[in-house]
Amino acid sequence: MSKIIKHLLISSIALLGACSVTMTESDRRVDFDSHLLLAEIAREGQDLDQAAEHYLEASLLSDDPGLAELSTELAHQLGLTEIGIKAAERWKELRPDNTRPHIFLGVFRLRSSGTEPALAEFKIFIEGASNTAAAIERSVEILSSEPNQLGATIILRELVASYPEIAEGHYGLARFNMRDNDFSAALVNSETATILRPDWIEAQLLYARTLLIAGRTEEALALSEKLFEDESSTETRLEYAELLLSSGNHEKAKKLLELVLAENPQLPEAIRAMAFLMLTENELENAREYFETLRSDARYKNEAFFYLGRIAEAENQYLQAIRSYSRVTEGNNAIEAQLRAAHILYINLDDQEGALLHLREFGIANPNYSSEMLVGQSDILIQLTRQDEAMELLSKGLEQSPNDDVLNSARVQLYVLQTQIAKDAEDYQAANQIIDRGLNLYPKNMSLRYAQALLFQEQDRLIQAVRVLEMLVKDYPSDAGLLNALGYLLTDKMDRHIEAKGYLERALNIEPNNPAIIDSMGWVLFKLGRNEEALSYLEQALEMFPDPEVIAHIIDVHWALDNKDTAKQIFQSALKEHPESTHLQELKNRLSP
Numbered sequence: 307m308s309k310i311i312k313h314l315l316i317s318s319i320a321l322l323g324a325c326s327v328t329m330t331e332s333d334r335r336v337d338f339d340s341h342l343l344l345a346e347i348a349r350e351g352q353d354l355d356q357a358a359e360h361y362l363e364a365s366l367l368s369d370d371p372g373l374a375e376l377s378t379e380l381a382h383q384l385g386l387t388e389i390g391i392k393a394a395e396r397w398k399e400l401r402p403d404n405t406r407p408h409i410f411l412g413v414f415r416l417r418s419s420g421t422e423p424a425l426a427e428f429k430i431f432i433e434g435a436s437n438t439a440a441a442i443e444r445s446v447e448i449l450s451s452e453p454n455q456l457g458a459t460i461i462l463r464e465l466v467a468s469y470p471e472i473a474e475g476h477y478g479l480a481r482f483n484m485r486d487n488d489f490s491a492a493l494v495n496s497e498t499a500t501i502l503r504p505d506w507i508e509a510q511l512l513y514a515r516t517l518l519i520a521g522r523t524e525e526a527l528a529l530s531e532k533l534f535e536d537e538s539s540t541e542t543r544l545e546y547a548e549l550l551l552s553s554g555n556h557e558k559a560k561k562l563l564e565l566v567l568a569e570n571p572q573l574p575e576a577i578r579a580m581a582f583l584m585l586t587e588n589e590l591e592n593a594r595e596y597f598e599t600l601r602s603d604a605r606y607k608n609e610a611f612f613y614l615g616r617i618a619e620a621e622n623q624y625l626q627a628i629r630s631y632s633r634v635t636e637g638n639n640a641i642e643a644q645l646r647a648a649h650i651l652y653i654n655l656d657d658q659e660g661a662l663l664h665l666r667e668f669g670i671a672n673p674n675y676s677s678e679m680l681v682g683q684s685d686i687l688i689q690l691t692r693q694d695e696a697m698e699l700l701s702k703g704l705e706q707s708p709n710d711d712v713l714n715s716a717r718v719q720l721y722v723l724q725t726q727i728a729k730d731a732e733d734y735q736a737a738n739q740i741i742d743r744g745l746n747l748y749p750k751n752m753s754l755r756y757a758q759a760l761l762f763q764e765q766d767r768l769i770q771a772v773r774v775l776e777m778l779v780k781d782y783p784s785d786a787g788l789l790n791a792l793g794y795l796l797t798d799k800m801d802r803h804i805e806a807k808g809y810l811e812r813a814l815n816i817e818p819n820n821p822a823i824i825d826s827m828g829w830v831l832f833k834l835g836r837n838e839e840a841l842s843y844l845e846q847a848l849e850m851f852p853d854p855e856v857i858a859h860i861i862d863v864h865w866a867l868d869n870k871d872t873a874k875q876i877f878q879s880a881l882k883e884h885p886e887s888t889h890l891q892e893l894k895n896r897l898s899p
Contacts, residue, residue: 338367354384362389362396371400378410390414405434412461413448421460428461429468439474446478459486466495473502477509480516492516507537511545523553540566544575551583559583574603581613590617612639615646624650632668641678644668648682652689661686677703677712684716693724718748722757734765752782759791768799779809789813790823797830806830821851829859837867854880854887861893 345360358380365374374397381390391414398407412427428445435441442465449458459482466475477499483492493516499509510533517526530546543566550559560583566576581596594617600610615630628650634643644665651661662683669679680703684696700717704710721744728737741761744754755778762771775792782788793809796802807830813823828843841863848856857880864873881890 338364341367354380355386358384358386358389362393365393365396369400371397371404374400375406378407382410382413385417387414387417391418405431408434409445409448412445413452416452416454416457416461421457424457425461425464428465432465432469438469439472442469442472443474443478446474446481450478450481455482455486458482471502473499473506473509476502477506477512480512484512484516489516489519493520507533507539507542511542514545514549518549518552527553527555540570540573544579548579551579551586556583556587574600574606578606578609581610585613585617590620593617608634608637609639612643615643619646619650622654624654628664632664635672640672640675644675644679645682648686652686658686658690677707677710681712681716684720688720688723693720693727696720697724714748718744718751718753722753725757725761729761729764734761737761750781752778756788756791763795763799768795771795772800784816786813786816786820786823789816790820790826793830794826797826797833801833803830803833807834819850821847821853821856824850825853825856825859828863832859832863832866837863841867854884855889857884858887858889858893
């Protein structure tokens with residue numbers, strides 16, 4: 307008998323003993339039993355969402371806080387926010403002295419209401435705990451699995467600010483920082499954790515990793531070596547070996563890993579580290595043996611199959627590579643593995659339909675990746691110039707999941723691509739129709755609006771192009787690329803040089819080292835007759851990015867400064883290097899004798 311069923315039976319007996327046999331209480335008893343029965347039927351049938359609903363209804367009819375607790379935890383496991391809030395509130399109502407409901411409410415509030423209500427619940431949980439450090443550690447643990455990673459980081463950052471003396475908070479935040487690629491913050495927080503708890507090995511090891519990422523390799527290795535000498539545990543030796551490997555000291559890492567494996571020949575972490583070392587050293591056969599060993603470990607199975615696929619692909623064993631990639635069904639490498647398998651089918655085996663079929667079947671068998679597999683199929687169809695089929699595929703996927711960000715982003719990019727293809731073919735009627743269809747679906751999308759502005763420019767519909775860019779700049783005032791596009795159009799085509807200069811100055815303040823913006827600033831200064839200043843900007847842009855358009859601008863400025871020999875010399879040299887440049891070709895008549 308499962309623990310849940312035992313608990314529910316005990317709850318039922320307790321409730322029966324506490325009830326008088328009145329009609330109302332009898333009806334309540336029937337409802338309670340019915341929900342428990344339906345919950346168990348649903349659970350046995352793997353309909354866990356339905357089971358959670360019935361457990362919640364049963365908990366609302368019971369005075370047993372244990373049932374409310376079970377309902378809360380099940381809702382958390384299943385990601386059922388609304389049910390979870392009701393169950394946790396019931397738990398809190400029945401056990402007002404228990405702060406544990408608040409940590410679950412914190413998670414549910416984060417999902418439903420944002421960081422502020424969630425933070426309030428986490429603070430109640432921590433303030434009511436007998437051990438603050440343990441409560442913060444538990445908060446880190448539950449937040450680490452939240453899909454809203456940014457929200458989780460914000461909450462933990464606030465908790466650390468409220469409890470700055472707790473090492474566990476800084477350690478957890480450093481881990482979140484590493485996950486978010488905020489390595490400078492990770493360095494600060496991991497170091498703080500080591501200061502607060504100097505004897506905490508895990509914090510010291512994390513600090514060593516952040517030092518290495520920060521480029522402070524010698525400090526990282528020195529700290530790891532000291533930990534290795536002072537606390538020669540398997541964990542410290544492995545961490546030291548991985549740091550040696552990451553820093554390029556492969557020989558020393560290999561010796562250390564061999565020592566660990568001699569004492570622990572089946573230790574998966576050591577086998578994994580040795581596998582990557584062999585891979586780095588291009589010893590593919592040895593790497594294959596280590597990864598083969600990891601196939602039986604559930605934690606590393608998917609990773610092992612991925613790298614077995616990479617090894618097979620590198621050795622042109624394409625069918626074996628596909629077989630290995632196909633078995634990567636979870637984890638960070640799952641999507642790349644299937645795209646690689648499809649690529650092999652498409653390119654190496656010349657089986658385009660097989661590539662499409664592989665992605666389609668994987669998406670059906672693994673619904674968590676269905677969107678990415680649809681996008682992969684659409685990319686193949688695009689390469690096959692079957693854009694209409696790609697659009698139909700994405701649109702059908704969005705009929706099932708209209709709010710899917712992956713599919714919506716792919717469809718937007720396909721509209722942009724189709725517009726560009728029609729524009730390149732000078733089929734402006736088709737291009738306008740395509741971009742209009744896209745904007746009807748995504749009227750606020752920046753990529754589509756910008757593509758429309760470029761399309762208007764191509765058709766010399768400059769007023770409309772300016773209008774679109776002005777609205778974009780209004781909506782995205784800190785986007786240097788948009789500011790540059792508007793500024794350059796105004797000065798190059800519209801003779802609105804003062805306005806243009808204002809936009810370009812804003813762009814340059816945001817991205818002072820962007821050569822495209824520097825070139826535009828030089829061009830507007832040239833249009834304003836400030837030729838010496840213009841030349842300075844343009845030469846700076848050319849040094850950063852040797853583009854023929856920039857060269858053409860420099861030639862124009864030299865010509866205006868009456869440096870005609872210099873202009874011709876630059877032109878002849880540039881034309882040899884960029885004979886197909888339209889910008890240089892346009893200068894021919896102007897520079898002819």
